[in-house]
Amino acid sequence: MHVADAIAQILKAEGVKYLFAYPVNHLIEAAAKVDIRTIIVRQERIGLHMADAVSRLTSGEEIGVFCMQHGPGAENAFGGVAQAYGDSSPILVLPMGYPRAINQVQPNFNSALNYRHVTKSCEQLTVPEALPAAMRRAFSAVRNGRPRPALLEIPSDLIHAELPVPLIYQPVRKTRYGPDPEDVAIVADVLLEAQRPLIYAGQGIHYAKAWAELQELAELLEAPVTTTLNGKSAFPENHPLALGCANRSHPKPVYDFLHEADLIFGIGCSFSITSFGVKIPPGKTVVHATLDPADIQKDVPADYTLVGDARLTLQALVSAIRERLVSQRLGRAEALARRIREGKEAWLAEWMPKLTSDEKPLSPYRVIWDLMHTVDVANTIITHDAGSPRDQLAPFWESITPLSYIGWGKTTQLGYGLGLAMGAKLVHPEKLCINVWGDAAIGFTGMDFETAVRERIPILSILLNNFAMAIEIPIMPVSTAKYGSTNITGHYADMARAFGAYGERITEPDQIVPAIRRGIEKTREGVPALLEFITAQETAVSIY
Structure with a gap:
């Protein structure tokens, strides 16, 4: 079996339905032979964006894959991979590379070297027999932990090389991890002690499919919810506790409640400083629950932290809070919902002439x-x-x-x-x-x-x-x-x-x-x- 055909078989085993591509890359033909739909774009960046959407819209259960030619194809694709890296999207990128004899020689573009700062996993295939392990590592990177791109460069002199042994490959399973139970207990107490808690939800909710758990926590705490721009739609914006999205531009209640809050609970977010999001006001108690430990204390100082999958984290918190509640109601939901509704109505009234x-x-x-x-x-x-x-x-x-x-x-x-x-x-x-x-x-x-x-x-x-x-x-x-x-x-x-x-x-x-x-x-x-x-x-x- 040729390397190209082995890659196609692995993609099929991993549930890949589409190969977004720009020629020449021999994976296109190999994928078509095993009934993976090949979609050829006009420029590399669009193919990467389409792959990005496949991963996002399936919460990472289906992985978007893109392949391109070596040299100019790999050079042109850089922006699309950088975008996926910045917005934490798990895509697999399979560029062709220059033949091994010259892939380290100037001015030949080496993807395995040049993409390292915008990928989570980045390597080059060096011999045919290393392919199954290299593909396993790539799929493990996109399926586990923080979602970001993985890249495997296939030198052009290897794409038609024969695998020296039969292909044996087991698809990668996703593994979730949750927060320390001791930390959950502490955070549950802190959330219940807050008088004006606010929930700040990111796209980790989407990847964890934690939409129901987020709503359950908000209703249990009787706390308003805002989302990051990437997290928008993680919480229904017609819900009485929904403030709207904390984008650079945002409904006025987002600003008002962020500044009034005594505690901000970030869940499934990085709290990254960005021009396209609100600033977290100083002087707040901050609880940061995120999948990636690298985000902890990175941009926003946190008083309490939880590391793990958003759904596991929310399930643990809901359970701990229910155990602590004497009554099933804290008694502020009606007044809070009324303030949110009135704030939205006043804000919309300001904008209605334009709308x-x-x-x-x-x-x-x-x-x-x-x-x-x-x-x-x-x-x-x-x-x-x-x-x-x-x-x-x-x-x-x-x-x-x-x-x-x-x-x-x-x-x-x-x-x-x-x-x-x-x-x-x-x-x-x-x-x-x-x-x-x-x-x-x-x-x-x-x-x-x-x-x-x-x-x-x-x-x-x-x-x-x-x-x-x-x-x-x-x-x-x-x-x-x-x-x-x-x-x-x-x-x-x-x-x-x-x-x-x-x-x-x-x-x-x-x-x-x-x-x-x-x-x-x-x-x-x-x-x-x-x-x-x-x-x-x-x-x-x-x-x-």
């Missing part, structure tokens, strides 16, 4: 508001793009089912949302999958809308076109005035039609909802749809 604006060019907030009130939110998966789409969408989109919002942003590469939406549609063909992006983002990855057409992936793409990089206008006034540095242009509905998709440009407020309905209907017919809304150069965001 319901009849102005032209269209308000991007009106587009988002009408979109949310037109789709079946519970059966929709949506993701933003970098910049204005992220900051305009995240506060106002109310996610009510787990894994219905793909949040990201610690390293904010433009154009990321397109691949995420396509990957989401592959995982959930029964759901409406939407990416919301701007005219800057489509400039990076727009050609891969053709991939959606060619691969029959009927997503709904919402493009907010204001003919500018609007978020940069306030910080680039001179270069814009002199040289038009923030100005960009394009007719992207025409581009979509040229690819064979449904494309429509919308300029009138009363046509927003009808256009969305037409776009949804096209996706039901199996046709990708791009709706191009001509919007104002909006720079106001919900930051407090």
Whole structure:
């Protein structure tokens, strides 16, 4: 058996359904022979983003895999792997490498050397007989502990080499670990002693599938809940205790309750300092429960810590708290829910003029508001793009089912949302999958809308076109005035039609909802749809 065929057999055994790729990599043919669907993209980064979505939308149960050619293919792919590393997504990357005789020689790009800082596991196959163990290590890395990319480089002189022994491979099982029971007991007491506790939930909830346990703890403690951007949809945002997402832009109750809290309980989060999240106010008692010990005391000092899987941690805490409660109610739920509701109503009232604006060019907030009130939110998966789409969408989109919002942003590469939406549609063909992006983002990855057409992936793409990089206008006034540095242009509905998709440009407020309905209907017919809304150069965001 050749190395390429052995890799394909291992991928099949590990439950891999798709191989995202850009030629030339001989794994493409080998995967197709064993009925792994091969999806060829227009640029490497999009294939990695699609693999990323497969892993995210299955909570890491299915691993997204990408392969590419050596040299320029491996060089081009770097950004997509770095994005997955920054946002903790478990993907497997299988680049070809230069032949072993020259793979250490300048200027040949060596993936095993150059990807080490953006992968959890990174190695190069050196002899055919090492393949099963190397693949086992890679899958163990992506299935266990903190989710991040693993890479195995296959030198081109090995890809068709014969395995000297029969292939023997056992798929890797996921192993969970939980917190120290003594620490759980201490934290349970601390949580019950707090007068104004707040729960700050990250995407560890998604990977642990701890949605029910999170809700149980919140209701038991009668504590408000906010999520990180990556953790958005981990807690239903129509729940009486939901504050909304703690993105850079956020509902005002997030700010108010964070600052009022006497204790902040971070669960399934890293507490990483990022421009795309709120700052943890000083002077709070901080309890940090996370899967990765490296996050403990990294950016935010913690008074109490728990290390382990989020579901195991929450189950242990719920059990310990129930044992300590004299009554099943602490008595603050009704008043707390009322304050949250009133705070949200007051905040929405501030923004309602933009959310319901009849102005032209269209308000991007009106587009988002009408979109949310037109789709079946519970059966929709949506993701933003970098910049204005992220900051305009995240506060106002109310996610009510787990894994219905793909949040990201610690390293904010433009154009990321397109691949995420396509990957989401592959995982959930029964759901409406939407990416919301701007005219800057489509400039990076727009050609891969053709991939959606060619691969029959009927997503709904919402493009907010204001003919500018609007978020940069306030910080680039001179270069814009002199040289038009923030100005960009394009007719992207025409581009979509040229690819064979449904494309429509919308300029009138009363046509927003009808256009969305037409776009949804096209996706039901199996046709990708791009709706191009001509919007104002909006720079106001919900930051407090």
